[in-house]
Amino acid sequence: xxxxxxxxxxxxxxxxxxxxxxRGYEPIGRNVRHESGVELDLHMRHRQTGQxxxxxxxxxxxxxxxxxxxxxxxxxxxxxxxxxxxxxxxxDTDGEIDYFVASTDVPKPxxxxxxxxxxxxxxxxxxxxxxxxxxxxxx
Numbered sequence: 001x002x003x004x005x006x007x008x009x010x011x012x013x014x015x016x017x018x019x020x021x022x023r024g025y026e027p028i029g030r031n032v033r034h035e036s037g038v039e040l041d042l043h044m045r046h047r048q049t050g051q052x053x054x055x056x057x058x059x060x061x062x063x064x065x066x067x068x069x070x071x072x073x074x075x076x077x078x079x080x081x082x083x084x085x086x087x088x089x090x091x092d093t094d095g096e097i098d099y100f101v102a103s104t105d106v107p108k109p110x111x112x113x114x115x116x117x118x119x120x121x122x123x124x125x126x127x128x129x130x131x132x133x134x135x136x137x138x139x
Contacts, residue, residue, distance in 0.1 A: 012059030013041050015134050016102040020044055025053065034097065036089030038082045051098060056082065058103040059133070069105035070128070076113045083125050101128045 017027060025044040032040050034054055042055035058075050060068030070076055079101055086099055106128065107113035120126045 008059055009041075009057065012102075012104070012133070013057050016055060016057050016129075016131060017042055017044075019102070019129075019131055020053075020055070024048060028052070034089075035093075035095070036086050036097075038085050038089075038099075052096070053098045053100050054086075055100045055102060058101065060104055067105075069103035070101070070113070070117070071105045071107055073113060075103075076107065076117065079126065080116065080120070083120055087125065099126045101126060102131045103128065104130070104132055106130050 013030065017030075020042070021027075024047050026047055027042065028045050029043040030041065032043050034040050034043070038054060040054040041057040043052070044055065045052050056079060058069040058072075070079070083099065086097065089095060107117065117126070117128060121128060
């Protein structure tokens, strides 16, 4: 990852963290390797329920050269791979963590990538939030 992409990713992680904080979550860690082997951009816990979530952030600036966020197939494959790793970890340990993906963009409805992610959401394996860039810097 080049320095510009790392800066974009950090800004988006900050934005997503603020979005989730406004909804009752507090940070546990950032860019941590979960015991399942999955790298979490954000690891957060709900202040009232104690629900732990691992968050993958996929962002592209408003003006980008190419496909942004979850419109990129490599990002979809990464999410699907992480879902598999988390499922195996949960089966082996009876551990619990919910997996969230925040993305500036999602696959087009009806596309095979959208359908794969939709099936995972219907099975409650992942929750996908489309959170556009906040150009103003506010939530």
